[in-house]
Amino acid sequence: MPRPKGLLLLTAVVCCAAVLTGCSDDDTPSSVSSAAGEAVASATAKAGRELDEIKSGVDVKSDVKLAEPGKDNDGRATVEITAANTTDSSKSFAVQVDFTDTSGNRLDVVVVTVSGVAADKTGTATARSNRELSGEVKTEVARAVRY
Numbered sequence: 001m002p003r004p005k006g007l008l009l010l011t012a013v014v015c016c017a018a019v020l021t022g023c024s025d026d027d028t029p030s031s032v033s034s035a036a037g038e039a040v041a042s043a044t045a046k047a048g049r050e051l052d053e054i055k056s057g058v059d060v061k062s063d064v065k066l067a068e069p070g071k072d073n074d075g076r077a078t079v080e081i082t083a084a085n086t087t088d089s090s091k092s093f094a095v096q097v098d099f100t101d102t103s104g105n106r107l108d109v110v111v112v113t114v115s116g117v118a119a120d121k122t123g124t125a126t127a128r129s130n131r132e133l134s135g136e137v138k139t140e141v142a143r144a145v146r147y
Contacts, residue, residue, distance in 0.1 A: 077099050083114040096110070
């Protein structure tokens with residue numbers, strides 16, 4: 001079962017990388033871009049480890065749908081997740097959402113839990129990027145695990 005501390009750690013990794021980028025002596029566009037890329041790679045690896053830790057989880061990417069992405073009041077990208085529980089008992093879902101630009105380049109990664117979805121029902125949650133993302137943002141379900 002994913003732990004909230006895992007999600008917090010994932011957020012901290014991305015935020016710390018962004019803060020450290022701002023503290024360097026080399027604030028050229030390429031150095032900032034490189035540091036952001038490293039932060040996204042680190043967040044992606046962390047998300048993968050978090051999902052891999054789920055015991056007795058079932059891959060259910062096809063049972064998870066995303067609405068059109070939007071932005072919250074802080075400028076962070078958001079998207080509503082709908083998870084369909086096709087089993088005969090209550091289940092939870094851990095969903096990795098990738099935020100990408102129009103070329104498919106990954107801008108951010110989050111793992112969101114949709115908890116306690118009743119049998120044969122759907123549950124919803126909102127994925128929110130760890131930071132403000134500029135330009136047109138697309139979203140995709142990278143992985144989804146039902147447990």
